[in-house]
Amino acid sequence: xxxxxxxxCGLARRWCFGALGSPLQVPCLQALxxxxxxxxxxxxxxxLENAVHQxxxxxxxxxxxxxxxxxxxxxxxxxxxxxLPKPGMMDLVNKAKWDAWSALGSLPKETARENYVDLVSSxxxxxxxxxxxxxxxxxEQAGGDLVVTSENHITTITFNRPxxxxxxxxxxxxxxxxxxxxxxxxxxxxxxxxxxGEYYCSGNDLTNFTDxxxxxxxxxxxxxxxxxxxxxxxxxxxxxxxxxxxxxxAVGISVTLLGLFDLVYASDRAxxxxxxxxxxxxxxxxxxxxxxxxxxxxxxAEMLIFGRKxxxxxxxxxxxxxxxxxxSTFQKEVWTRLRAYTKLPPNAVRTxxxxxxxxxxxRLHAVNAEECGALQQRWLSExxxxxxxxxxxxxxKL
Ligand SMILES: CCCCCCCCCCC/C=C/C(=O)SCCNC(=O)CCNC(=O)[C@H](O)C(C)(C)COP(=O)(O)OP(=O)(O)OC[C@H]1O[C@@H](n2cnc3c(N)ncnc32)[C@H](O)[C@@H]1OP(=O)(O)O
Numbered sequence: 001x002x003x004x005x006x007x008x009c010g011l012a013r014r015w016c017f018g019a020l021g022s023p024l025q026v027p028c029l030q031a032l033x034x035x036x037x038x039x040x041x042x043x044x045x046x047x048l049e050n051a052v053h054q055x056x057x058x059x060x061x062x063x064x065x066x067x068x069x070x071x072x073x074x075x076x077x078x079x080x081x082x083x084l085p086k087p088g089m090m091d092l093v094n095k096a097k098w099d100a101w102s103a104l105g106s107l108p109k110e111t112a113r114e115n116y117v118d119l120v121s122s123x124x125x126x127x128x129x130x131x132x133x134x135x136x137x138x139x140e141q142a143g144g145d146l147v148v149t150s151e152n153h154i155t156t157i158t159f160n161r162p163x164x165x166x167x168x169x170x171x172x173x174x175x176x177x178x179x180x181x182x183x184x185x186x187x188x189x190x191x192x193x194x195x196x197g198e199y200y201c202s203g204n205d206l207t208n209f210t211d212x213x214x215x216x217x218x219x220x221x222x223x224x225x226x227x228x229x230x231x232x233x234x235x236x237x238x239x240x241x242x243x244x245x246x247x248x249x250a251v252g253i254s255v256t257l258l259g260l261f262d263l264v265y266a267s268d269r270a271x272x273x274x275x276x277x278x279x280x281x282x283x284x285x286x287x288x289x290x291x292x293x294x295x296x297x298x299x300x301a302e303m304l305i306f307g308r309k310x311x312x313x314x315x316x317x318x319x320x321x322x323x324x325x326x327x328s329t330f331q332k333e334v335w336t337r338l339r340a341y342t343k344l345p346p347n348a349v350r351t352x353x354x355x356x357x358x359x360x361x362x363r364l365h366a367v368n369a370e371e372c373g374a375l376q377q378r379w380l381s382e383x384x385x386x387x388x389x390x391x392x393x394x395x396x397k398l
Pocket of ligand 1: 163164165167168202203204205206207208209217220221224228251252253254275279281284379380391395
C-alpha cells in the first residue's frame with residue numbers, strides 16, 4: 001500500500017494526478033483557441049483528447065481545486081463512476097482524488113466529457129499569454145544556500161535562500177555542521193549565524209518531508225532524527241562563543257537553537273515564532289529545557305506549545321534576545337560591537353565559554369536525544385503530515 005509520506009514524496013517531484021493515469025501534468029495557462037475548435041454542443045471523444053492535449057501545454061499551475069475537478073471529470077468520462085477502493089485516512093492525496101471522483105456519482109460519461117472540455121475551454125480563455133522569462137526574485141543572491149566567510153577573526157555562516165525565506169534544506173543542515181566543525185578549528189574568536197535578505201530563517205524546509213527513500217517514511221524519520229540529533233549536538237559542543245545576528249523574522253529550529261547561543265542580537269524587525277502546535281510537531285534544539293530555564297515555564301509553554309510569536313522586544317524581555325537594535329542601524333552597530341569583542345584575549349574568551357557550558361552539557365545532550373525521539377514519532381503522525389500537505393498545497397507545491 002502506498003503511504004501518505006510516499007505520496008507526498010511523489011508529489012514534490014511531479015503532479016499527483018499523473019499517478020492514476022490522468023494526463024494532467026499542467027505547467028502553464030496560456031491563450032488557446034476557444035472551445036478547442038468544437039462546434040457541436042456535445043463533446044466527442046476527439047474533443048476530450050484535444051482538451052487533454054491543451055492541458056498538457058499549460059505552463060501555469062491552475063491550482064489543486066481545478067486539478068482535482070479535471071482529474072475527476074477525466075476519470076468519469078473514461079471509466080465511469082469511481083471504481084477504486086477508498087484510500088486510507090493517511091493517504092491524503094489519493095483520498096482527495098477519490099473524494100473528487102466519487103462526488104460525481106453516476107454522472108453519465110458523455111456529460112463528464114462535455115464538462116471536462118468546457119472547463120478546459122473556460123480556463124484556457126481566461127488565461128494570459130505566456131510572459132517572457134522573469135529575472136531572479138528580489139534579494140536572490142549568487143552563491144550556495146549557505147555562505148561561509150572568515151574575516152577579522154569572525155567566521156560568519158549566512159543562510160542564503162532569500163527567495164525561500166532562508167528555509168533550511170537537508171543539505172544545509174549538513175553544510176552547517178561542516179562549517180561549525182571548520183570554525184571550531186580556525187583562528188576565529190566568534191562564530192556568527194545570520195540570514196541574507198528579509199528573513200533570518202523560516203526554519204526547517206517543509207519540502208524535506210517529501211523526499212522519502214524506497215525504504216519508507218519510518219526509515220526517513222529514523223535517519224532524520226539521527227541527523228537532527230547530530231546537528232544540535234554540534235551547537236551543544238561548539239567550543240567558541242556563538243552569536244546570532246537576527247536580521248529579520250525567525251521561525252522553528254532557527255529560534256529554538258538560540259537557547260544554545262551566547263549572544264543574540266536582533267533587529268527590531270525580527271520576530272520569533274515556533275509554530276510546533278499547528279505543525280503537529282514538538283520542540284527541538286534543546287528548547288524544551290533552555291526556554292523554561294530562561295523565561296520560566298509559562299512563557300516557554302506559550303511559545304513552544306501554543307505557538308505565540310514574540311516581537312524582538314518581547315523576546316529580549318524574556319531573555320531569548322540579548323539586545324534589540326533599530327533596523328536602520330542594525331548591521332553597523334552589531335558588527336562594530338562584534339569586531340570590538342574579537343580584540344579580547346582569545347584564550348580567556350574560550351575558557352570562560354567552556355566553564356559556562358560544561359555544567360549543563362550532559363543535560364543538554366540528554367534533552368536533545370529525548371526531543372529527537374519525540375520528533376521521530378511526530379513526523380510520522382497524521383497531524384504532522386496533514387499540516388505539511390496543507391502548507392505545500394497552499395503554495396502549489398503539490
Ligand atoms: C519523515 C520526516 C522528515 C523530517 C525532516 C526533518 C529534518 C529536521 C527537522 C528539524 C525540526 C525543525 C522544525 C522547524 O523548523 S518547524 C518550522 C518550519 N517552518 C515553518 O513552518 C514556516 C513555513 N513558512 C511560512 O509559514 C511562511 O512561508 C512564512 C511565514 C515564513 C513567510 O510567509 P510569506 O507569505 O511572507 O512568504 P511565502 O509563504 O510566500 O514564502 C516565500 C517562499 O518561501 C517558501 N518557504 C517559506 N518558508 C518555507 C519553509 N519553511 N519550507 C519550505 N519553503 C518555505 C514558500 O513556499 C515560498 O516559496 P514559493 O515562492 O516557491 O512559493
